[in-house]
Amino acid sequence: MTISSITQLICFVALSATLVLGALGVVLLPNIVYSAFLLGGVFLSVAGLYLLLNASFVAAAQVLVYVGAVNVLILFAIMLVNKKENLAAIPGLGLRRLLSGAVCGGLFLLLIRVAFTTPWPLPGPEPVGEEATIRIGEHLFSDYLLPFELASVLLLMSMIGAIVLARRDVLSSDVITGEAVDQGLIEKERTPLLLENSPR
Amino acid sequence: MLTTTAPGLDLEASFEQALQGFGLSPAAAHLLWLPLPMVLVLVAAVVGVLVNVWLERKISAAVQQRIGPEYAGALGVLQPMADGLKLVFKEDIIPARADGLLFTLGPVLVLIPVILSWLVVPFGQHLLISNVGIGIFLWISLSSIQPIGLLMSGYASNNKYSLLGGLRAAAQSISYEIPLALAVLAVVMMSNSLSTVDIVNQQTGAGILSWNIWRQPVGFVIFWICALAECERLPFDLPEAEEELVAGYQTEYSGMKFALFYLGSYINLVLSALLVSVLYLGGWGFPIPVEWLASWLHQPIDAPLVQLITGSVGIVMTVLKAYLLVFLAILLRWTTPRVRIDQLLDLGWKFLLPIALVNLLITAALKLAFPAVFGG
Numbered sequence: 001m002t003i004s005s006i007t008q009l010i011c012f013v014a015l016s017a018t019l020v021l022g023a024l025g026v027v028l029l030p031n032i033v034y035s036a037f038l039l040g041g042v043f044l045s046v047a048g049l050y051l052l053l054n055a056s057f058v059a060a061a062q063v064l065v066y067v068g069a070v071n072v073l074i075l076f077a078i079m080l081v082n083k084k085e086n087l088a089a090i091p092g093l094g095l096r097r098l099l100s101g102a103v104c105g106g107l108f109l110l111l112i113r114v115a116f117t118t119p120w121p122l123p124g125p126e127p128v129g130e131e132a133t134i135r136i137g138e139h140l141f142s143d144y145l146l147p148f149e150l151a152s153v154l155l156l157m158s159m160i161g162a163i164v165l166a167r168r169d170v171l172s173s174d175v176i177t178g179e180a181v182d183q184g185l186i187e188k189e190r191t192p193l194l195l196e197n198s199p200r
Numbered sequence: 201m202l203t204t205t206a207p208g209l210d211l212e213a214s215f216e217q218a219l220q221g222f223g224l225s226p227a228a229a230h231l232l233w234l235p236l237p238m239v240l241v242l243v244a245a246v247v248g249v250l251v252n253v254w255l256e257r258k259i260s261a262a263v264q265q266r267i268g269p270e271y272a273g274a275l276g277v278l279q280p281m282a283d284g285l286k287l288v289f290k291e292d293i294i295p296a297r298a299d300g301l302l303f304t305l306g307p308v309l310v311l312i313p314v315i316l317s318w319l320v321v322p323f324g325q326h327l328l329i330s331n332v333g334i335g336i337f338l339w340i341s342l343s344s345i346q347p348i349g350l351l352m353s354g355y356a357s358n359n360k361y362s363l364l365g366g367l368r369a370a371a372q373s374i375s376y377e378i379p380l381a382l383a384v385l386a387v388v389m390m391s392n393s394l395s396t397v398d399i400v401n402q403q404t405g406a407g408i409l410s411w412n413i414w415r416q417p418v419g420f421v422i423f424w425i426c427a428l429a430e431c432e433r434l435p436f437d438l439p440e441a442e443e444e445l446v447a448g449y450q451t452e453y454s455g456m457k458f459a460l461f462y463l464g465s466y467i468n469l470v471l472s473a474l475l476v477s478v479l480y481l482g483g484w485g486f487p488i489p490v491e492w493l494a495s496w497l498h499q500p501i502d503a504p505l506v507q508l509i510t511g512s513v514g515i516v517m518t519v520l521k522a523y524l525l526v527f528l529a530i531l532l533r534w535t536t537p538r539v540r541i542d543q544l545l546d547l548g549w550k551f552l553l554p555i556a557l558v559n560l561l562i563t564a565a566l567k568l569a570f571p572a573v574f575g576g
Contacts, residue, residue, distance in 0.1 A: 003227045033355060037302070040348050056334050060341040068344025068377070072370055075351050079367060130333030133394065 306353025365448025400483030477521035484514030
């Protein structure tokens, strides 16, 4: 074994361990903030695995999109609505946990079976390495053009939806509660607190 | 490190050859080489911070017509060391009912991505830790990890000012990352590569005239504004606005944990300045190409002495350009008032983002129209 292959093996074991333990922590920890931070760690170790596969562009994109955007957004949502309250006990919680555990375990066994029965071509295709950016660009603008454009239309739709939801003044009734929107309140919100000619 | 065909000092190759001369295997020689550039860059970054702190103290004093630090060393050059030592000896306090684990992890998460980003900063053709192909994109993606550390320390402090400061810092960082990335994209489009070495090499044709600042003036301004906002420097230091938030996410921190934030913000400032000089000011390039100078002096460019001088000039030029920008940043800090949070977000989303998009579009059009000037 050469030094580089030993390093790769150590990195792989460490990354996989963080990935599995972190993912278990995301699901099992009772504190939702810890789960959210661990999710960031899971995303980072996935990026590390991409890096080990010589896919540095995908790794960087993974960090940028999942850690930098998705995870930060999740944290924002948690921290802005984080009220300390005791949730009402759900009836039959033990049974529910048992059922979901069984479903997850079954899915896991199924995936293991698939992984072991599929004849994987070894060694895999040659990694493109630094050329990856060019190849990804070519694919995005040729055979993957339609999914790419559809994804952009989807993002545009969700963006417009978010703006409509956030701007209450364009709607006559509240989307969530169904009550009429108080236009006077919005008007009041817009007037500055300090008047121009007030004594200072 | 990738081996390129372009001429230049290759310390790695010479070092490994020397070690192999002592009978070491190539792999062992490479293993011995690996930590050297990393430690060197780490030391350079910390020394850069010390210089920065001294400059900040001296320039702020000059702006306010004071003298500034005087007694610690000549002209107070040892003052930053004193500052650092003071922080080392301070008591490390974790506030009551704060989350100890996240409280400790937060500053670490803020500092590590910043230091990792030094991986792609080139001081010469071969003088960087790693010429990774995704170069500048690595920096953009690493800098997006930082808000998580800020949110973490803001949340863990068990203090409303800290939480608000952390949320503000994350919001600011996310908003300004988009125009920043778009400004970088315009440069990348011109140089056909994400690698920082290629970006500098594309600007070396005619000395100062071929620097990107002449082709990307708007991109330069956008990048500089966004870099200041990412570093949370005044006029954009909303997360630490004293009048409103005490000290934002840093409120509860003391001792070494506070020092980590301090170090992180200054390393980030030097890093941003270095990247501005790489992206827009020709990196290690001298205003007059060294190749021309060598040919006027009838010296072969491949001669060892000329190579040594070229390498040194490269390092000096990179650092000089970066510190000119740092000087500008410090001057801005002590002469401009802070913007309000709504003004900050308006500037980012309603002004810089459209301008950056238009800049990208125009760059693409110019690249198609004049491939010789804007990189074919």
